[in-house]
Amino acid sequence: MKKTVAVIGLGYLGATTAVALSLVGHRVIGIDPDEKKVASLRAGRVPFYEPGLDEALGEALATKELEFVTAHDESSHEVDVFLLCVGTPQSRTGLGADLQYLEASIDGLAPYLRAEAVVVGKSTVPVGTAAYLKQRLSSLVDFAPNFAWNPEFLREGTALKDTLTPDRLVIGTSDSYSEQVLRELYQPLTENGVPLVSVDIPTSELVKVAANSFLATKISFINAMAEIAENVGADAVALAEAIGYDERIGNKFLRTGIGFGGGCLPKDIRAFQARANELGLTESVSFLAQVEDINLRRRTRVVDIAVEELGDLAGRRVTVLGAAFKPETDDIRDSPAMAVAELLWAAGAEITMHDPKAGDNVRRMYPQLAVEDRIADAVAGADLVVVATEWRDYGLADSAELGKLVANKLVIDGRNTLPYRQWQQNGWKVIALGRNLDSALVGV
Numbered sequence: 001m002k003k004t005v006a007v008i009g010l011g012y013l014g015a016t017t018a019v020a021l022s023l024v025g026h027r028v029i030g031i032d033p034d035e036k037k038v039a040s041l042r043a044g045r046v047p048f049y050e051p052g053l054d055e056a057l058g059e060a061l062a063t064k065e066l067e068f069v070t071a072h073d074e075s076s077h078e079v080d081v082f083l084l085c086v087g088t089p090q091s092r093t094g095l096g097a098d099l100q101y102l103e104a105s106i107d108g109l110a111p112y113l114r115a116e117a118v119v120v121g122k123s124t125v126p127v128g129t130a131a132y133l134k135q136r137l138s139s140l141v142d143f144a145p146n147f148a149w150n151p152e153f154l155r156e157g158t159a160l161k162d163t164l165t166p167d168r169l170v171i172g173t174s175d176s177y178s179e180q181v182l183r184e185l186y187q188p189l190t191e192n193g194v195p196l197v198s199v200d201i202p203t204s205e206l207v208k209v210a211a212n213s214f215l216a217t218k219i220s221f222i223n224a225m226a227e228i229a230e231n232v233g234a235d236a237v238a239l240a241e242a243i244g245y246d247e248r249i250g251n252k253f254l255r256t257g258i259g260f261g262g263g264c265l266p267k268d269i270r271a272f273q274a275r276a277n278e279l280g281l282t283e284s285v286s287f288l289a290q291v292e293d294i295n296l297r298r299r300t301r302v303v304d305i306a307v308e309e310l311g312d313l314a315g316r317r318v319t320v321l322g323a324a325f326k327p328e329t330d331d332i333r334d335s336p337a338m339a340v341a342e343l344l345w346a347a348g349a350e351i352t353m354h355d356p357k358a359g360d361n362v363r364r365m366y367p368q369l370a371v372e373d374r375i376a377d378a379v380a381g382a383d384l385v386v387v388a389t390e391w392r393d394y395g396l397a398d399s400a401e402l403g404k405l406v407a408n409k410l411v412i413d414g415r416n417t418l419p420y421r422q423w424q425q426n427g428w429k430v431i432a433l434g435r436n437l438d439s440a441l442v443g444v
């Protein structure tokens with residue numbers, strides 16, 4: 001059944017959600033105080049890089065059922081479902097989540113809320129946040145508001161596909177009316193076979209942080225194995241392949257390298273620890289501190305290798321290929337690539353970066369780092385090249401040609417993405433995290 005939906009917050013999550021819900025037949029009003037963002041979306045330009053989303057936005061705008069505004073107006077009185085998609089970054093003062101944007105969203109929508117409408121949180125939050133926000137909203141209206149949670153699992157790089165055909169939908173409700181409204185909202189997806197798991201609200205909040213904690217743990221597990229492998233002449237990529245065949249383990253998210261990052265996993269596992277601490281359950285998730293420690297050690301390992309190879313890094317020219325926290329996005333929030341670049345810079349190296357999509361974000365946020373738009377320009381004169389994001393461009397790069405441009409044919413593959421035999425044949429010394437490239441058994 002067609003709904004009028006307000007999507008509050010138009011970042012990676014909100015913009016994608018607004019476009020997707022409009023494409024499946026709902027009327028959508030996207031709201032974000034960021035005037036530039038709204039102007040860009042109105043003009044059919046997604047303000048960040050997400051494959052396929054520009055085209056989908058154009059398609060959605062053409063239906064005239066999608067509009068973008070900077071603040072609530074009279075049309076918010078017609079809204080059936082308010083979706084809260086604002087950021088929940090790490091607080092400035094600790095590990096916990098900063099809920100100020102959610103609080104502001106609640107305060108902003110309250111004057112427009114009809115008793116029949118449902119307010120649904122999609123942002124990732126510590127368990128208990130929905131109860132707190134519902135209470136806040138209740139104090140602002142003169143009826144009992146319908147409140148639900150609907151965590152989001154989209155991945156940047158495949159966000160639109162993940163939104164239209166997610167592995168599953170999770171809805172957390174405490175009343176059958178809200179549950180019914182959410183089932184109707186997602187009917188276009190569920191009738192195509194998308195599973196919908198209906199749970200209570202605290203479970204829905206926990207599902208998301210539990211999933212992210214599991215994924216972070218899986219990456220840190222294989223990176224811990226890489227630390228061991230590096231010290232005993234074993235190969236962690238071969239190890240991952242071998243254990244990954246076991247269906248109980250699976251081979252996804254078992255890539256060794258410089259670890260996880262981005263706008264979600266790191267802050268979510270920190271906020272989970274902070275919340276567990278508040279609940280007096282510190283020990284239940286204390287392993288997450290180790291997960292993070294392993295993750296951070298992989299970044300410093302790159303610097304250690306650089307020093308082992310080059311000695312003092314002061315004045316040495318290092319090219320970091322990749323800035324985004326993963327390929328197919330321009331998102332550099334908590335990116336391992338940026339952390340490695342900053343660590344090398346702090347050790348005295350002169351850094352030049354390249355990223356197919358995130359270059360402008362680096363220029364804006366890291367003025368101390370040089371950025372080039374072409375790989376060849378970035379590596380010119382380099383004493384060391386570090387591959388920090390597994391963009392296809394780097395795996396496909398012509399190592400013979402690049403070899404002619406650098407001062408020293410030394411590459412650290414922080415993502416295990418290079419066809420290293422070819423690079424070696426072209427005279428490069430290749431060091432790959434967690435790998436034993438001398439092993440005769442290791443494939444390309």
Ligand SMILES: NC(=O)c1ccc[n+]([C@@H]2O[C@H](COP(=O)([O-])OP(=O)(O)OC[C@H]3O[C@@H](n4cnc5c(N)ncnc54)[C@H](O)[C@@H]3O)[C@@H](O)[C@H]2O)c1
Pocket residue numbers: 008009010011012013014031032033034037085086087088101104105108122123124125152153154155156263264
């Ligand atoms: N990015 C992802 O891949 C992803 C995936 C799943 C879940 N999430 C979760 O979704 C939430 C949003 O993440 P994001 O990456 O889209 O963040 P983001 O920073 O890209 O976007 C947040 C947006 O909210 C806007 N905003 C702030 N205050 C507002 C207000 N009062 N009213 C309306 N808009 C307001 C900001 O201007 C910004 O455009 C977070 O909780 C995140 O953990 C993100």
